[in-house]
Amino acid sequence: MDTPHAGSNLTGLRDHNTALVLSLLRAAPQGSSRVELAAGTGLTPQAIGKIVARLLAAALVEEDGRGASTGGKPRTLLRLRPAAGFAVGVELDRHRTTVLLVDLCGGIRHRATAPTGLADAPPRQTVELIAALVREVAATAPAGADLLGVGVGCRGPLDHAHGVLHRPAGLASWDRFPLREALAEQLAPWPVRLDKDTNTAALACAGPGHTAYLHFGDGLGAALLLNGALHRGARTNAGEFGHQVVQLDGPPCSCGSRGCLEALCLAAVATGDHRAAARLLAVGAANLVQLLDVDRVLLGGPVVFAHPELYPAEIADGLAARLPDREWQQVPVSLTPAGPAAVALGAAELALGPLFGRRD
Numbered sequence: 001m002d003t004p005h006a007g008s009n010l011t012g013l014r015d016h017n018t019a020l021v022l023s024l025l026r027a028a029p030q031g032s033s034r035v036e037l038a039a040g041t042g043l044t045p046q047a048i049g050k051i052v053a054r055l056l057a058a059a060l061v062e063e064d065g066r067g068a069s070t071g072g073k074p075r076t077l078l079r080l081r082p083a084a085g086f087a088v089g090v091e092l093d094r095h096r097t098t099v100l101l102v103d104l105c106g107g108i109r110h111r112a113t114a115p116t117g118l119a120d121a122p123p124r125q126t127v128e129l130i131a132a133l134v135r136e137v138a139a140t141a142p143a144g145a146d147l148l149g150v151g152v153g154c155r156g157p158l159d160h161a162h163g164v165l166h167r168p169a170g171l172a173s174w175d176r177f178p179l180r181e182a183l184a185e186q187l188a189p190w191p192v193r194l195d196k197d198t199n200t201a202a203l204a205c206a207g208p209g210h211t212a213y214l215h216f217g218d219g220l221g222a223a224l225l226l227n228g229a230l231h232r233g234a235r236t237n238a239g240e241f242g243h244q245v246v247q248l249d250g251p252p253c254s255c256g257s258r259g260c261l262e263a264l265c266l267a268a269v270a271t272g273d274h275r276a277a278a279r280l281l282a283v284g285a286a287n288l289v290q291l292l293d294v295d296r297v298l299l300g301g302p303v304v305f306a307h308p309e310l311y312p313a314e315i316a317d318g319l320a321a322r323l324p325d326r327e328w329q330q331v332p333v334s335l336t337p338a339g340p341a342a343v344a345l346g347a348a349e350l351a352l353g354p355l356f357g358r359r360d
C-alpha cells in the first residue's frame with residue numbers, strides 16, 4: 001500500500017485568506033457559492049475567484065451542483081472534498097490506545113485500537129506500539145492522499161509546547177518523557193503534536209463563545225475554550241480541574257494532595273454511586289462557572305458516556321442550584337457532540353486545524 005504524503009499538495013495553501021475560505025467551506029457541508037464566500041470573508045469577488053481557482057486546481061474543493069437561483073443565473077456551489085487530506089488522531093489512555101484516520105471534514109475513515117496504554121509497558125515499547133498503529137491506520141488512506149500529520153491526546157500533566165510529560169500520577173517511568181519527539185522520530189516525515197486528552201477532546205467540539213469541557217474517565221480534568229480558542233496557560237497545563245480541593249483533610253489523591261474533587265468522584269464511582277459522583281462534579285462545575293462565567297458546560301469521557309443521561313441531568317440540576325441567579329446565569333450542560341471518540345478526533349484536529357486557520 002502507498003504511504004500517504006506528508007501534506008505536500010496542501011502546504012502551498014496555508015495563507016490566511018485561503019484558510020478563511022477553507023474554514024467557511026468546512027462549516028458549510030451543503031455547499032457555498034463564490035458570492036457567499038466573498039460575503040463571509042470580506043474579500044473581493046476577484047480575490048475569491050483566485051483562491052477558489054487554486055483550491056480547485058489542488059482538488060481540495062469541487063464544484064458540486066447548483067444553488068437556488070436568485071433571479072439571475074443559478075449559483076455554482078463549492079464543497080470541500082473530505083478525502084483531499086487526512087490526519088491521524090491518537091488517544092493514549094492508561095490501558096488503551098485508539099487511533100483514527102480522520103478526513104478533512106472530521107469524518108472517521110478508519111479505526112484501530114490496542115488494549116495497551118501508558119500503564120502497561122515501558123515508554124519506548126509504547127511508542128513503538130503507537131507508531132505501528134499509526135502506520136497501519138495511515139495505510140488505509142487512499143493512494144497518494146495527503147496526510148497532514150499526527151495528533152496525540154494523552155493524560156496530563158504535560159507540556160504541550162515541548163511535548164514532554166510531567167509526573168503523570170502513578171506513571172513514574174513517563175516523568176519527563178519526550179513523547180512527541182520519540183513519536184516524531186518513528187513517524188518522520190509526518191509532523192507530530194501532543195496535547196492533554198482534555199484539550200484535544202475540547203478541540204473536537206470547538207465553537208464560538210466560552211466553553212468548559214469536563215472529562216471523566218480514570219481521572220477528572222477540564223479544558224477551557226475561551227472566545228472559541230483553547231486556553232492552555234503559562235506552562236500549557238491549565239485545566240487540572242480534578243485537583244481542586246473540595247474537602248479539607250479528605251481522602252488522599254493520586255496527585256499527593258487530599259480531598260481533591262477527582263479523589264472524591266473516583267471513590268463514589270468505585271462504590272457504584274454515580275449519582276453521588278455527578279453531584280460532586282456539579283460542585284466543581286459551579287466553581288468553574290462562577291470563576292469563568294462560561295456559556296456552556298460539555299461533558300465527555302468513558303464514565304460519562306457509560307451513563308449518558310444521569311451525568312448531564314444531575315450536573316445541570318446541581319449547577320443551577322449553586323448559581324445565585326439561575327434565571328440570569330443559564331448555563332446548559334450536555335454531552336460533547338463529538339461523542340466517545342472526542343479525544344482522538346480532536347487529536348487529529350491538532351494536525352488539521354492549521355489548514356483552516358486554527359492556531360491552537
Ligand SMILES: [Zn+2]
Binds near residue numbers: 260
Ligand atoms: Zn489531586
